[in-house]
Amino acid sequence: MERGPRRVTGFTDAVFAIISTLLVLDIRLPAGTDHLGRSLLALWPSYLAYAITFLLIGQTWVNHHIIFDHIRSVDRILLLLNTLMLMTGAFLPFTASVLAQAFRTGHGERAATVFYGTTFMLGAILFNLIWRYAQHGQRLLAKTIDPEGASVISRRLLPAPFWLALGTGLGVVLPLLGVLVITSLIPFYWLSIPGENLRSRRHRGSTGDGGQAHE
Numbered sequence: 001m002e003r004g005p006r007r008v009t010g011f012t013d014a015v016f017a018i019i020s021t022l023l024v025l026d027i028r029l030p031a032g033t034d035h036l037g038r039s040l041l042a043l044w045p046s047y048l049a050y051a052i053t054f055l056l057i058g059q060t061w062v063n064h065h066i067i068f069d070h071i072r073s074v075d076r077i078l079l080l081l082n083t084l085m086l087m088t089g090a091f092l093p094f095t096a097s098v099l100a101q102a103f104r105t106g107h108g109e110r111a112a113t114v115f116y117g118t119t120f121m122l123g124a125i126l127f128n129l130i131w132r133y134a135q136h137g138q139r140l141l142a143k144t145i146d147p148e149g150a151s152v153i154s155r156r157l158l159p160a161p162f163w164l165a166l167g168t169g170l171g172v173v174l175p176l177l178g179v180l181v182i183t184s185l186i187p188f189y190w191l192s193i194p195g196e197n198l199r200s201r202r203h204r205g206s207t208g209d210g211g212q213a214h215e
Contacts, residue, residue: 005071008082009064015086016061019093023050023057026097045103052183053096056120057089059189060127067131067153072142078133085126088119095119099179113171113178120182121164128157160185 027046029039074082095116102112134140135150145153163185171178 003074005068005074008074008079009068012064012082012086013061015090016057016064019089020054020057022093023053023096026050026093026100042104046100048103049096049100052179052186053092055186056182057092059186060089060123063127063157063189067134070142070145070150070153071134071140073140075140078130078140081126081130081133085123085130088123088126091119092123103175109175110172113175114168117164117168117171117178117182121161121168124157124160124164128154128161131157160189 027043027050029036029043071078098108099112099116102108131154135154138147138150141150164182167178167181167184169178170181
């Protein structure tokens with residue numbers, strides 16, 4: 001059974017909003033603080049973990065909207081893949097907390113970086129599977145994008161799991177470098193997808209209403 005994507009994107013928006021909000025709850029001052037300024041500065045790993053994770057989640061949310069703008073309908077398999085992707089996302093506040101604590105205390109940085117990177121990597125794999133499944137045979141895609149444009153998006157999304165695997169692997173040896181590699185995805189995926197917008201505009205012009213599914 002197939003249905004329109006509107007409820008999927010609405011639910012996903014709500015989950016991403018909750019995940020992003022939960023991130024800040026980990027930033028707490030230690031009890032009995034005598035020197036407020038010094039204590040606030042000592043929390044820099046928490047600030048950093050919050051900023052990196054928030055931007056990566058925001059990036060995922062933006063790209064989720066980009067791909068679902070071109071998805072005409074969803075079926076049970078796509079719903080399952082999206083649910084699994086959200087499940088890994090909901091785990092991120094905990095992994096960010098573990099990462100911040102490890103760098104704040106100086107203990108367990110390697111394990112924390114691998115834990116953090118692996119969670120993002122699983123999410124990226126599932127994100128790719130969502131698009132690949134919808135794209136295969138144009139089975140669930142709208143007329144807003146042609147096969148060439150869909151392939152452009154596929155090539156754009158594909159490097160993320162491998163790059164995150166690289167950052168995770170480096171975290172075993174050099175935790176800080178591993179985190180920096182993971183962080184480098186932020187500028188890469190906030191950039192527009194070359195060629196995709198042009199093809200989308202062309203198809204919107206030819207269909208009049210953009211080929212959007214109506215519920």
